[in-house]
Amino acid sequence: MATVELSRLRRTLGRWYRVNGRHDLPWRTTRDPYAVLVSEVMLQQTQVSRVHPRYETWLKRWPTAESLAEATTGTVIREWAGLGYNRRAVNLQRAAREALEKFGGIPTEEAKLLTLPGVGPYTAAAVACFAGDKRTVALDTNIARVVARTLLGEATARVPHKQKLKEAAKAWLPKRGTRAHQLAAMDLGATVCKASSPACEICPLKSDCTWLAAGQPEADPTPNGKVTAAPFKSTARFARGQIVAILAKDSPLPASSIAAQLPEEHQENCGRYLEALAGDGIVTFRKEHWGLAEDL
DNA sequence: AACACGGGGTG
DNA sequence: CACCCAGTGTT
Known part of the structure; x- marks a missing residue:
């Protein structure tokens, strides 16, 4: 991808984001690493609409890493009820406890975040970028799909392409304003460049999208070799x-x-x-x- | 690389 | 019913 095109794509995405971005999400109006971590863990494999009310309740009950660390794990699991993947709740509290002990609080350095339980490559980068304004690639499923389509001409973000995707996403990062850029790509992926039935007609990047230019080739059919999943x-x-x-x-x-x-x-x-x-x-x-x- | 790990919303 | 969703940890 030529440099000039990348910079135009950046600017176009930025303009779209300022008008259409989800700027009111509560975890976007704070730079508190603890609050951002809570949101990112809740959002692992869980939709924004389901997290939103639960995030508010959680932060009201445990506004700081210290308060969460002092709670009983059973209490934490009860508060988590219904969000799914209960291990996330246990790990979130462990992460708070460990971070307080090792770092005196939730850090914004990616390497430190990565040592915490339940914090993988995505979440570490997300907290570093969204709370710490660090220039690092946070490759979630939305950004991966946008990059795969727009920059690489692929229908979906496939596992074997993970490294390629990360490189392309990194090349796309602006020198400054990484946070807004990635939030913008995320929003585009969630609301326009959707996994199924993408709204290419209204996409701000449609004139530069290599996937659209290639006629939106379908993804390979899912390897239906397995037996039907049990109910x-x-x-x-x-x-x-x-x-x-x-x-x-x-x-x-x-x-x-x-x-x-x-x-x-x-x-x-x-x-x-x-x-x-x-x-x-x-x-x-x-x-x-x-x-x-x-x-x- | 493939699985396990929740649950709800959507087509 | 099938697929999707701001992924991580284990094997």
């Missing part, structure tokens, strides 16, 4: 979620009374699920009873 209700994931919900409402409980509240098909595996949940730090076992972590 969600019969997955271990569903059962684990049920167990956490049961213990959030009423604990401590012996394994037998937990199992009794599960759907028939999951009862015999209840013990296995509990052990796995304990391994994830979500539940604990004391005196023949199970409860949410630190609740016993």
